[in-house]
């Protein structure tokens with residue numbers, strides 16, 4: 489969070505001290521900085537709490553479980569964009585039965601937040 493705080497404090501001073509260039513150029517510069525700030529701040533503001541991560545996990549699982557059997561295979565994880573689960577599939581699938589359930593993933597998420 490230190491980097492974010494630095495940008496939050498630094499950005500306004502950068503915006504209002506920039507006296508170079510004509511007005512349209514300054515506006516473009518300001519818009520670019522706001523866009524950059526939004527890009528930097530958005531991920532930090534998103535999915536930080538356990539509740540957010542749980543909601544995200546549930547919606548991603550639902551979207552990735554193509555055949556709606558409540559089991560996520562490695563293929564489904566890959567195709568559904570759950571790349572972190574796909575990359576660690578053998579570890580996530582602790583009982584090594586070829587799929588993970590939402591309950592398994594929820595338990596692991598909860599363990600990470602303890």
Ligand SMILES: [Ca+2]
Nearest residue numbers: 553557559560
């Ligand atoms: Ca499935």
